[in-house]
Amino acid sequence: GAVVSQHPSWVICKSGTSVKIECRSLDFQATTMFWYRQFPKQSLMLMATSNEGSKATYEQGVEKDKFLINHASLTLSTLTVTSAHPEDSSFYICSAHPLGYSGRTYNEQFFGPGTRLTVL
Amino acid sequence: AQTVTQSQPEMSVQEAETVTLSCTYDTSESDYYLFWYKQPPSRQMILVIRQEAYKQQNATENRFSVNFQKAAKSFSLKISDSQLGDAAMYFCAYRSRPAWETSGSRLTFGEGTQLTVNP
Numbered sequence: 001g002a003v004v005s006q007h008p009s010w011v012i013c014k015s016g017t018s019v020k021i022e023c024r025s026l027d028f029q030a031t032t033m034f035w036y037r038q039f040p041k042q043s044l045m046l047m048a049t050s051n052e053g054s055k056a057t058y059e060q061g062v063e064k065d066k067f068l069i070n071h072a073s074l075t076l077s078t079l080t081v082t083s084a085h086p087e088d089s090s091f092y093i094c095s096a097h098p099l100g101y102s103g104r105t106y107n108e109q110f111f112g113p114g115t116r117l118t119v120l
Numbered sequence: 121a122q123t124v125t126q127s128q129p130e131m132s133v134q135e136a137e138t139v140t141l142s143c144t145y146d147t148s149e150s151d152y153y154l155f156w157y158k159q160p161p162s163r164q165m166i167l168v169i170r171q172e173a174y175k176q177q178n179a180t181e182n183r184f185s186v187n188f189q190k191a192a193k194s195f196s197l198k199i200s201d202s203q204l205g206d207a208a209m210y211f212c213a214y215r216s217r218p219a220w221e222t223s224g225s226r227l228t229f230g231e232g233t234q235l236t237v238n239p
Contacts, residue, residue: 042231042232043230043231044165044229095165108170114164
């Protein structure tokens, strides 16, 4: 159990276009999902925290209008990179925090397999 | 704000030997979680082990164990009987534990340690 999927796993797009990345919790509900960005041989950098039914909370330095996050249901969050440029090329990872039956969350986040974005 | 520091960018170990990865953190909170994650070349993040700060006993998971020193704010990972499949990037991570956990709180990651296992 506790599987998180991301789609697509790899995307190449032209500069100036928009790309949408989906993050789904397959066998559990998640009130909170997180979006990270990772450059080669570096750590994960938190971009934003996404709560179902409310606006995402962005980390300092992350452009809200460029990285649009929508968390429309308890199993789906999307990240849209708008007007992508080559510097947006990176590995994007989502994670989801399960909501337990009692309403309390577990102490573990479950990670998706990541999406590699290449902007030409 | 909490910070996590991994001072060893790279480590290597011989197969079947033991290796220890270091992690220190800084926080003013008294209750929190600490984690070690493994990221193999596939880049899928895999939870290796977790420690709850209020528990004095060090966590163990098969060949993986931690040395949790709360006063020193140190959280090292020991891998025993190293295997080729252990080769990966390892990240230490911190998570706050709020009084009422109705939603997930963020993870703060260290810079990572690249572990090489030599046959």
